Amino acid sequence: MILVVEDEQAINDLIAWNLTMIGHTVLQARTGREARTLFRENAFDLLLLDVMLPDTDGFSLYRDMRTVPAIFVTALGETRDKVKGFELGADDYLVKPFETQELLMRVNAVLRRTLRMEDRYSFDDIEVDFHAKTVTKGGQIVDLTAQEFSLLEILIRNRNIAVSRQQILRDAWGITFFGETRTIDVHVQRLRKKLGLDDQIKTVYKCGYRFEDRR
Ligand code: CA
Numbered sequence: 001m002i003l004v005v006e007d008e009q010a011i012n013d014l015i016a017w018n019l020t021m022i023g024h025t026v027l028q029a030r031t032g033r034e035a036r037t038l039f040r041e042n043a044f045d046l047l048l049l050d051v052m053l054p055d056t057d058g059f060s061l062y063r064d065m066r067t068v069p070a071i072f073v074t075a076l077g078e079t080r081d082k083v084k085g086f087e088l089g090a091d092d093y094l095v096k097p098f099e100t101q102e103l104l105m106r107v108n109a110v111l112r113r114t115l116r117m118e119d120r121y122s123f124d125d126i127e128v129d130f131h132a133k134t135v136t137k138g139g140q141i142v143d144l145t146a147q148e149f150s151l152l153e154i155l156i157r158n159r160n161i162a163v164s165r166q167q168i169l170r171d172a173w174g175i176t177f178f179g180e181t182r183t184i185d186v187h188v189q190r191l192r193k194k195l196g197l198d199d200q201i202k203t204v205y206k207c208g209y210r211f212e213d214r215r
Helices: 009-021 032-041 058-063 079-087 100-115 146-157 165-172 182-195
Strands: 002-005 026-029 046-050 070-074 092-095 120-123 126-129 134-137 201-204 208-211
Touching (some): 002 009, 002 032, 009 026, 032 058, 046 100, 058 070, 058 079, 070 079, 079 092, 126 146, 146 165, 146 182, 146 208
Parallel strands (some): 002 026, 002 046
Antiparallel strands (some): 120 126, 126 134, 201 208
């Protein structure tokens, strides 16, 4: 889930709409006050913080929210502000006006970077240990082939983001030629069946798959 903090309604809506279109859940705040309330009541994966806000500035706001990755969004493209953002631990910086495509790429890049660092992941009664490469369901070990495990790992580490079949071949299986992508579909079917993840692993039309985790 992503929190968008931006006082200009049109820009806030535009950002939120674009992120929603690629499958993210988004909450919107227009002031620091609204942002703090939402931050207390929800668990976010990423914050998009406008620097100039009516009641505070994005940098001050982020001092209390540093447990979550952030991208600062601002019209001030000055080096001084960038340095300040990065000193606070910002993950990226976006200068207005920006292209939608650039926004989406940066958001996905930050999410991928932060998700990749996890050692473990759990969902319902499923526990995945990326280090030991084991999966349990309801406390019982589930037997996965190495290929199935890599597939599951890439889907989880990119959760809520569509992963293309080419990306699965290349990043999960280390196959650099565009081979038989139907093999992936077969493996996905097996994975869904073994783990009971029919509802979580969505097929994305003309692209690949997306692991949904909307908690
Ligand atoms: Ca502003």
